[in-house]
Amino acid sequence: MIIKELTLDNSLNSSKIAPNFYEEVVNCFQEFKTLWHRLQTIPFQPSSELEMFLVDLTQEQTGAFKIRGATTSIGEFLKNRQPHTDSLVVASSGNFGIAVAVMAAKFALNATIFMPVSSPIQKQDYIKSTGAKVVITNDGEARQKALEFTRKNSHCFFLDGAQWPAFRGNGTFLLELLQLGLLTNKKTALVLPLGSGSLAIPTGLILHQVRPNAELIAVEPLTHCKFLAKYVQNVQPTWGITLAEGVALHQLPQLSDRLLPEIVNVIFGVTESEIITAICYLWKNCQLKAEASAVLPIAAYLANPSFFSRYQQVYFFITGGNIEDDLFHKILRGNVTQ
Known part of the structure; x- marks a missing residue:
């Protein structure tokens, strides 16, 4: 065993x-x-x-x-965001990305989800169906690519649910x-x-x-x-x-x-x-x-x-x-x- x-x-x-x-x-x-x-x-x-x-x-x-953590993360973002800031960025293999995409759509926010190439197609398609953008990266690179994109575009980055x-x-x-x-x-x-x-x-x-x-x-x-x-x-x-x-x-x-x-x-x-x-x-x-x-x-x-x-x-x-x-x-x- x-x-x-x-x-x-x-x-x-x-x-x-x-x-x-x-x-x-x-x-x-x-x-x-x-x-x-x-x-x-x-x-x-x-x-x-x-x-x-x-x-x-x-x-x-x-x-x-992960829908619950995504909801409260977005709620915190809405309370503290800067004017005209309406874009979220996540690196996720699936479920947290899905959750952020669904709740972002509910609150009329934009979401970009960076996903490793090995992430399930069914989860990629689910995220796309919400109107969020999916960016596929090599395995092990999603987080770094997402952070680079966030800094370049002054968006808000969520760390796969591991935040307060x-x-x-x-x-x-x-x-x-x-x-x-x-x-x-x-x-x-x-x-x-x-x-x-x-x-x-x-x-x-x-x-x-x-x-x-x-x-x-x-x-x-x-x-x-x-x-x-x-x-x-x-x-x-x-x-x-x-x-x-x-x-x-x-x-x-x-x-x-x-x-x-x-x-x-x-x-x-x-x-x-x-x-x-x-x-x-x-x-x-x-x-x-x-x-x-x-x-x-x-x-x-x-x-x-x-x-x-x-x-x-x-x-x-x-x-x-x-x-x-x-x-x-x-x-x-x-x-x-x-």
């Missing part, structure tokens, strides 16, 4: 880093909740007496969780769990995919403030285990092709790199075959169509279910459903075996 788990130091003083973060998340939810789909949880009981749930974020308007305005929006998912009374004082784990940290960081900050007994588990593909490799000897990313392109970053944003070591309790790395197994399992057993980056939490569970017996409650965040139809059916037929 090629799953690695690491218990990290959990010593964050969130009152110093983000003293009003929880209140800011509450305010964001009140301001923008009518634009978002209500949170859904699905009981997940494959063969266990544990209380386990899927937190289904695929039902959002854009099919993924986006953190506040993405923190509203945990806020809803709390408001629904679903996150109790039982020993609980929240299991999330880890890409830029745009969901893990706000979730971890809120947990520290209101549920310090809960643990945050982050999951990466082993091809891009940039965070795991910092703490586990002889584990290094291969930077190979991964189905989980939505989290295939070569490095963490600076803010995420600083905060993640202090809010994540456990980190898993999963293989491509384990990701494929998770996609098939969710569809066959839960009728949930999810993209590869979104199923990382289920891949971790299916590969090592005994690890989770230490908890009383487990929430698996399924963060997006924007998988290309052709790829999805190939996976279900067993024609993808990476």
Whole structure:
């Protein structure tokens, strides 16, 4: 089994880093909740007496969780923008670009999305359908090209959700769990995919403030285990092709790199075959169509279910459903075996 788990130091003083973060998340939810789909949880009981749930974020308007961070980022931009500034720039492999494009159109803003050539065609087409401009770059060059374009044209650049305005929006998912009374004082784990940290960081900050007994588990593909490799000897990313392109970053944003070591309790790395197994399992057993980056939490569970017996409650965040139809059916037929 090629799953690695690491218990990290959990010593964050969130009152110093983000003293009003929880209140800011509450305010964001009140301001923008009518634009978002209500949170859904699905009981997940494959063969266990544990209380386990899927937190289904695929039902959002854009099919993924990043719509909330994009909404609050644009809201912040509208409050503070300079006169006649109406253009946004993003570097994204898909879901954050989609979210910014959709919300930019809603607020009559222009958006230019820089995407790596390997990004799914279905996601490129979705962005184009909103009226946003798509610029294709070589893999690994989207962010730099986007920054150069931003400086040249004096536009506003959003860093793939890894900024405080986006953190506040993405923190509203945990806020809803709390408001629904679903996150109790039982020993609980929240299991999330880890890409830029745009969901893990706000979730971890809120947990520290209101549920310090809960643990945050982050999951990466082993091809891009940039965070795991910092703490586990002889584990290094291969930077190979991964189905989980939505989290295939070569490095963490600076803010995420600083905060993640202090809010994540456990980190898993999963293989491509384990990701494929998770996609098939969710569809066959839960009728949930999810993209590869979104199923990382289920891949971790299916590969090592005994690890989770230490908890009383487990929430698996399924963060997006924007998988290309052709790829999805190939996976279900067993024609993808990476």
